[in-house]
Every structure is written in C-alpha cells, then in structure tokens.
Amino acid sequence: xxxxxxxxxxxxxxxxxxxxxxxxxxxxxxxxxxxxxxxxxxxxxxxxxxxxxxxxxxxxxxxxxxxxxxxxxxxxxxxxxxxxxxxxxxxxxxxxxxxxxxxxxxxxxxxxxxxxxxxxxxxxxxxxxxxxxxxxxxxxxxxxxxxxxxxxxxxxxxxxxxxxxxxxxxxxxxxxxxxxxxxxxxxxxxxxxxxxxxxxxxxxxxxxxxxxxxxxxxxxxxxxxxxxxxxxxxxxxxxxxxxxxxxxxxxxxxxxxxxxxxxxxxxxxxxxxxxxxxxxxxxxxxxxxxxxxxxxxxxxxxxxxxxxxxxxxxxxxxxxxxxxxxxxxxxxxxxxxxxxxxxxxxxxxxxxxxxxxxxxxxxxxxxxxxxxxxxxxxxxxxxxxxxxxxxxxxxxxxxxxxxxxxxxxxxxxxxxxxxxxxxxxxxxxxxxxxxxxxxxxx
Amino acid sequence: xxxxxxxxxxxxxxxxxxxxxxxxxxxxxxxxxxxxxxxxxxxxxxxxxxxxxxxxxxxxxxxxxxxxxxxxxxxxxxxxxxxxxxxxxxxxxxxxxxxxxxxxxxxxxxxxxxxxxxxxxxxxxxxxxxxxxxxxxxxxxxxxxxxxxxxxxxxxxxxxxxxxxxxxxxxxxxxxxxxxxxxxxxxxxxxxxxxxxxxxxxxxxxxxxxxxxxxxxxxxxxxxxxxxxxxxxxxxxxxxxxxxxxxxxxxxxxxxxxxxxxxx
Numbered sequence: 241x242x243x244x245x246x247x248x249x250x251x252x253x254x255x256x257x258x259x260x261x262x263x264x265x266x267x268x269x270x271x272x273x274x275x276x277x278x279x280x281x282x283x284x285x286x287x288x289x290x291x292x293x294x295x296x297x298x299x300x301x302x303x304x305x306x307x308x309x310x311x312x313x314x315x316x317x318x319x320x321x322x323x324x325x326x327x328x329x330x331x332x333x334x335x336x337x338x339x340x341x342x343x344x345x346x347x348x349x350x351x352x353x354x355x356x357x358x359x360x361x362x363x364x365x366x367x368x369x370x371x372x373x374x375x376x377x378x379x380x381x382x383x384x385x386x387x388x389x390x391x392x393x394x395x396x397x398x399x400x401x402x403x404x405x406x407x408x409x410x411x412x413x414x415x416x417x418x419x420x421x422x423x424x425x426x427x428x429x430x431x432x433x434x435x436x437x438x439x440x441x442x443x444x445x446x447x448x449x450x451x452x453x454x455x456x457x458x459x460x461x462x463x464x465x466x467x468x469x470x471x472x473x474x475x476x477x478x479x480x481x482x483x484x485x486x487x488x489x490x491x492x493x494x495x496x497x498x499x500x501x502x503x504x505x506x507x508x509x510x511x512x513x514x515x516x517x518x519x520x521x522x523x524x525x526x527x528x529x530x531x532x533x534x535x536x537x538x539x540x541x542x543x544x545x546x547x548x549x550x551x552x553x554x555x556x557x558x559x560x561x562x563x564x565x566x567x568x569x570x571x572x573x574x575x576x577x578x579x580x581x582x583x584x585x586x587x588x589x590x591x592x593x594x595x596x597x598x599x600x601x602x603x604x605x606x607x608x609x610x611x612x613x614x615x616x617x618x619x620x621x622x623x624x625x626x627x628x629x630x631x632x633x634x635x636x637x638x639x640x641x642x643x644x645x646x647x648x649x650x651x652x653x654x655x656x657x658x659x660x661x662x663x664x665x666x667x668x669x670x671x672x673x674x675x676x677x678x679x680x681x682x
Numbered sequence: 683x684x685x686x687x688x689x690x691x692x693x694x695x696x697x698x699x700x701x702x703x704x705x706x707x708x709x710x711x712x713x714x715x716x717x718x719x720x721x722x723x724x725x726x727x728x729x730x731x732x733x734x735x736x737x738x739x740x741x742x743x744x745x746x747x748x749x750x751x752x753x754x755x756x757x758x759x760x761x762x763x764x765x766x767x768x769x770x771x772x773x774x775x776x777x778x779x780x781x782x783x784x785x786x787x788x789x790x791x792x793x794x795x796x797x798x799x800x801x802x803x804x805x806x807x808x809x810x811x812x813x814x815x816x817x818x819x820x821x822x823x824x825x826x827x828x829x830x831x832x833x834x835x836x837x838x839x840x841x842x843x844x845x846x847x848x849x850x851x852x853x854x855x856x857x858x859x860x861x862x863x864x865x866x867x868x869x870x871x872x873x874x875x876x877x878x879x880x881x882x883x884x885x886x887x888x889x890x891x892x893x894x895x896x897x898x899x900x901x902x903x904x905x906x907x908x909x910x911x912x913x914x915x916x917x918x919x920x921x922x923x924x925x926x927x928x929x930x931x932x933x934x935x936x937x938x939x940x941x942x943x944x945x946x
Binding site for chain 2 (some may be wrong): 304305306307309310312313469470471472473474476477478479481482483485486488489501502505506509510512513514515530533535536537538574650
C-alpha cells in the first residue's frame with residue numbers, strides 16, 4: 241500500500257539501535273578474527289563462497305520512527321517470529337537465518353541502506369518496504385543490484401498505475417487501492433439507499449487513490465450516487481473537530497475514511513463525541529491497521545471496517561495464525577495487525593522458493609533461480625494461502641466486515657466477515673485501473 | 683521576555699500529553715473514579731513542567747547572549763532528543779486515554795452536539811489566560827517580568843536577579859505547554875511527532891499575534907483556529923493556505939504582528 245511519500249523527511253534522525261548493534265557486532269567479529277588481513281579476506285572474498293555455508297543473511301528494511309512506526313514494528317516482529325521458528329526447525333537447507341535490520345525512512349537514505357545491505361552485508365534477499373514513496377525509488381535500485389527484494393507493503397505504483405510492469409528482482413505488495421475497491425464492492429451490500437457520500441483521507445497518494453477508486457467502484461453499483469464532500473487533512477493532524485463539523489454539515493448518508501494509523505482512532509473518538517454515526521453510515525477501509533485501539537466506548541457497531549489481508553480473530557483461522565496471535569499477544573500484549581502477514585509471507589515464500597530451487601541435490605541456489613521459483617509460488621501464510629503473481633505482485637485475501645461489540649475484547653471486531661480475493665478486487669496485470677473498473681459487469 | 687526563540691515548546695506539549703496519558707492510565711488502573719480523571723491529568727501535566735528548570739538552567743542560559751541561530755539550533759536539538767526520549771519511554775504506537783473523553787457526556791448547543799470535555803478545556807484555557815493576565819499586570823512578579831522584557835539591563839541594575847526570573851518564567855511557560863498537552867489528550871492520541879506539528883502552528887499564531895505579546899498570542903490562536911474551521915467548511919483546499927496567506931500579509935503589512943511591541 242502507498243502510505244506516504246516521505247516516512248521521515250529528516251536526515252538528522254539517528255538510526256535505530258539495531259543498525260548499530262549489527263555493525264558493532266560485525267566489527268567485533270572482524271577484530272576477533274585477528275588482523276587487518278583477515279578483515280580484507282572477509283570483505284573482498286567472493287560472496288558465493290563466503291556464504292554457501294554458515295548463516296544465511298536476510299536484509300530487513302522497516303520503518304522505526306514517525307507515524308508508521310507501529311506498522312514497521314509489526315512487520316519486524318513477524319519476521320523475527322518467523323526466523324526463530326525457522327531456526328528451531330533447522331534453518332533453510334540447514335543454514336541458520338540471520339536478520340540484518342536497517343531503517344526505512346526517506347527515499348534517499350533508504351536507498352543508501354538498501355545498497356549497504358546488498359553490497360556490504362551481502363544479504364541473499366532484502367525483505368520489507370512499507371511506503372510506496374520509498375519503494376518507488378527502491379525498485380530500480382533492486383533491479384540494478386541483482387538481489388531479490390520482496391516488499392511488505394510498498395508498491396512501484398505511481399498513483400494507481402504500475403511503473404514497473406516486468407521487474408526481474410523486485411517483488412511488490414498488492415496494489416494500493418485494493419482495500420478501497422473491496423469497500424466499494426461491499427458498501428451497497430450492507431448500506432441500502434445511499435445517495436450521498438463524503439470522503440476523508442490523508443493528503444498524499446494513498447488517501448487520494450483510495451478515494452478515487454472507491455468513487456469509481458461505488459458509481460458502478462449506485463450510478464446516481466453523489467459525492468458531496470472530500471477532505472484531505474495532511475498526515476499527522478490530530479484534531480479533526482473542524483473536519484467532522486464539515487462532514488456533519490454535508491449531511492451525507494455515508495462517510496468513507498481511509499485513515500490507517502493513530503489518526504483513525506482519533507477521528508473515531510472525535511466523531512463519536514458529536515454523535516456523527518448516529519445519523520451517518522461509516523466505511524473505514526483501512527482502520528483495521530490499528531484495530532485494537534478502536535475501543536467500544538467510542539467505536540459504534542455497524543461500520544464497515546477493513547483489516548487489509550489478515551484478521552486476527554478469524555474463527556476459521558489456521559492453527560498457524562492461532563499460534564501466532566497467541567504468542568504475539570503473550571510477548572507484546574497486543575493483537576497483531578495485517579503487516580505481520582505481509583512480512584511473514586515474504587520471508588516464508590523466500591524460504592520455500594530456495595528449497596524449491598535447490599531441488600533434490602539441496603545445493604544452495606543462485607539468486608536468479610530463487611526468483612524463478614518465486615514466480616507463481618503459492619504458500620501457506622498467516623492468513624491462509626497467498627501467492628506471487630507472475631508479474632511479482634502479491635495475491636491474497638482482504639478481510640472486511642461490520643463492526644460489533646459482541647466479543648471478549650474492549651475494542652470492536654467484525655461480524656459478519658467478508659473475504660474478498662485480489663482475483664476479484666485487484667486490476668489484472670497490464671490493465672489500467674479505471675478502464676478495468678468501468679468494464680465490470682455489475 | 684528572554685528574547686529566545688524556543689522551538690522546544692512543541693516537545694513540552696508532547697511530553698505533557700504522554701505524561702498525562704500515563705497518569706490517567708495509572709489512576710484508572712488504581713481504581714480511581716473515571717469522572718475525576720481530569721485531576722490526575724492536570725496535576726501530571728503541571729508537574730512535568732518542572733523539566734523547564736532543567737532545560738533552562740542546563741542548556742538555555744548558555745545561549746541567551748548568542749545569535750538567534752544558535753538558539754534555534756539548540757532548541758531544535760532538544761526537539762529531536764525529546765522526540766527520541768519519548769519514543770524510548772512510551773514506544774512508537776499512539777497512546778490514548780481510551781473512551782474517557784466522553785466520560786462527561788455531551789450537550790446540545792445551538793443545534794450542535796458538543797462533548798462537555800471540550801467545554802471544560804475551553805473554560806480552563808480562559809481561566810489560564812485570565813490568570814496569566816492577572817499575574818503580569820497585578821502582581822510584583824508580573825511587573826518585574828514586564829520590566830525585564832522591556833529593558834533587561836535596567837532591571838538588572840535595579841537589583842532584579844535575572845537567573846531566578848528567567849528560570850521561573852521559563853518553567854512557568856513550560857508548565858503551560860505540558861498542561862496544554864495533557865488537557866488536549868483525552869480528545870486525541872499522543873504521538874511522538876505531535877510536538878513538531880504544534881511548532882508550525884504556534885509559529886503562525888505568534889507571527890499573527892505579535893512576538894512577545896500575550897494578548898497577541900491569545901487573539902492569534904483564536905484567529906488561526908477559527909479561520910481553519912471556516913476554511914474547512916467552505917473550501918477545504920484553502921485550510922493551510924489561508925493561514926499562511928495571513929502570515930505573509932501580516933509580515934508584509936504589519937511585521938510586528940497585531941499586538942506586537944514596536945521593536946519586536
């Protein structure tokens with residue numbers, strides 16, 4: 241998903257402690273190896289030889305600061321959980337997994353850190369990338385450096401259109417606007433007689449793209465629907481009182497909101513304070529990203545709420561998801577959001593692809609062989625079966641549903657649960673989004 | 683008064699917000715009645731203002747006589763350090779006081795529903811503004827503050843202990859910032875970057891109202907708040923633009939701001 245164009249537009253910001261840990265550890269290792277000569281051998285030696293045995297290094301890029309830091313934390317936690325699990329079971333082809341974590345911040349610095357992961361740390365694969373503002377810049381670099389990169393949540397879309405239709409090394413997240421399309425499909429099913437709609441989203445690509453896509457889809461189902469208000473407060477705003485007043489004034493039948501971070505919680509609370517949803521229906525395409533902060537006290541029942549690709553409380557959850565949710569809760573006292581699923585899928589699909597490419601001989605495969613094995617690969621992720629489309633885009637299910645208070649938590653969950661596949665709600669490879677939507681038979 | 687341009691005011695606001703959330707969390711956890719949550723919130727918000735002494739005595743006093751650039755750089759460094767300190771202490775996820783915002787219910791005023799808590803905050807702001815006005819105009823300490831702001835050397839020559847006055851005034855300012863952060867938090871959520879957001883808006887308020895003028899800050903804040911709300915209702919795209927157009931207009935037509943002193 242596109243989140244925002246600049247995660248942390250701040251070159252002065254110090255990097256996370258993990259980076260320093262890693263480099264310090266490596267430095268100490270080099271020291272303990274004895275002398276400069278040893279170091280030189282290590283750094284100059286051919287990577288294939290140096291890495292065919294011993295731990296396999298996986299680079300991880302994650303947001304650590306700013307408004308998306310909780311999203312980054314969730315992705316990293318799931319990757320660490322995966323690595324622990326894989327290492328307990330004997331690693332990948334017998335090699336233990338070692339994560340080298342770097343920070344995703346603004347595009348320029350993140351590209352530098354990506355280069356460092358590939359060239360200096362000599363990782364086998366890079367996992368991660370959340371903001372499309374950043375990953376749009378990473379795509380060409382990944383192609384240039386010839387090491388597979390599996391994005392968690394970032395795409396190489398400009399607006400709603402693809403900029404890298406045939407990548408070799410780049411593997412991208414689902415298209416940014418899918419959850420808005422899913423919400424557009426579900427809106428007429430759950431909310432009858434909607435004639436006027438107001439929209440609010442963050443003032444950057446993701447907010448605008450979701451609103452455009454949602455309108456296009458809804459118009460297909462309700463041709464005479466009127467969009468009476470659109471608001472795009474900038475990212476980081478914490479007071480929506482005036483926006484809510486304007487929404488009330490618009491007297492729309494329904495509010496569509498694509499907030500996905502702390503701002504989703506805030507607008508919910510401030511809307512409840514003036515009783516907004518007593519007179520208006522609500523669609524929150526992405527607020528499931530902060531689902532456990534949507535407390536029952538201020539989040540009404542009857543809203544359409546999107547959880548992206550993973551719903552922690554799915555009654556049909558696989559044993560894998562149940563175990564993950566249980567251990568995540570025990571360790572962090574939180575219930576995991578969807579970013580965990582993107583991250584787990586990337587890491588696990590890499591492992592399966594390496595094993596598949598190695599074949600019966602169990603010889604560690606070349607990077608290009610791993611890429612081949614990833615194309616079209618379907619595996620078991622936290623949320624169920626997920627796959628890589630041939631053009632390197634994630635295929636998965638989206639979970640949305642109607643908020644309910646009937647659960648054991650202090651926050652809302654959804655019932656009924658709607659599961660919509662990217663096969664239905666994502667534009668096919670090579671097509672233009674709005675042409676594709678306008679071509680639907682509804 | 684201190685002729686210092688302090689960017690860290692935003693960080694104090696954020697700090698007050700986080701400490702307020704923690705205090706309320708602790709209070710509710712200890713079984714305190716929800717209706718009184720505003721007491722620990724306000725007390726914690728005021729108490730953490732004591733950090734002002736540390737910043738003033740530990741850092742700012744070294745740059746009073748330096749160029750404004752040094753002051754800006756140093757207070758910006760404080761902003762970055764505080765942001766990371768907050769992240770280390772409270773983590774990266776937004777923190778909120780749950781549904782306590784609605785603990786006092788809602789009232790209908792002129793056909794609109796408003797949460798009672800908002801009215802309490804408005805009343806508290808007015809009370810604070812009046813109290814500061816009283817302090818500045820009716821007390822000996824207020825006269826010393828105004829005298830110092832007017833002519834520091836003369837005040838010092840007349841026996842005013844500058845160090846004490848500076849420490850007190852800065853701590854008072856800090857406490858107002860932290861209290862503001864704490865009071866606003868039930869309606870929203872604490873996020874580590876909220877300080878920087880505030881600095882930008884505060885800058886617009888101060889330019890419009892006039893640097894160094896309390897009345898100016900009051901009127902500037904009201905003007906910015908009301909104009910933003912009107913812009914969002916009438917023509918949302920204008921929201922930020924309008925504020926900065928006014929800032930530019932003020933800078934061009936009346937550079938000292940609506941209420942600024944002649945030399946500001």
